[in-house]
Amino acid sequence: MVLYSMPSSGNSYKVRLLLALLGRDYSHVPVEARSPGIEAAKAAGQLPMGKAPALHLDTGEILTESNAILWYLGEGTGWIPPDPLARARMLSWMFFEQNRHEPVIAVRAALRCYPDRAEAATPERMAELYEAGQDILSLMEQGLGEAPFFGGARADLADIALYGYTHSAESRGGFDLGACPRLRAWIARIADLPGYVELMPDA
Incomplete structure (x- = not known):
């Protein structure tokens, strides 16, 4: 491939x-x-x-x-749960990630990190994205509940999808995870998975 x-x-x-x-x-x-x-x-x-x-x-x-x-x-791995309801819940988080999470969390990071987008990073736009992003991160904090992963006891594709931009929400997006201890613990758990690799922002 x-x-x-x-x-x-x-x-x-x-x-x-x-x-x-x-x-x-x-x-x-x-x-x-x-x-x-x-x-x-x-x-x-x-x-x-x-x-x-x-x-x-x-x-x-x-x-x-x-x-x-x-x-x-x-497909055919442990990253997709066999139970239909568990798969549907996984997909709901994946749809959430692309429809609500990425257009806010990723966009604010892009406006902060890519020079060619700096012109669009007006104070009003950045404040709007910050407020919306903090709400999204709070929803994720609640969504984790007491489970270690969004898929429950073990990680599934929803965790991978959500991790992409969430793990750098503070460093690149300028968000605050201070009120999201479960989310911070989840980020650390993903980083501890065998085979984990980091983002390559400077490649």
């Missing part, structure tokens, strides 16, 4: 993290935003949706969208 991924992106990181936790072999092609590499990959048809990540399979098929790639890689 060949993975085209953006080193600093949480969406791309989710895929690299699951591949590492599964111990799967693959080749990595870094395509950072606004780089000649990503423009070349687009021109060559390597990024069918025009963005990373894109997983090129041995069959010649290309998978896009981070959570869809997670599902494909997780």
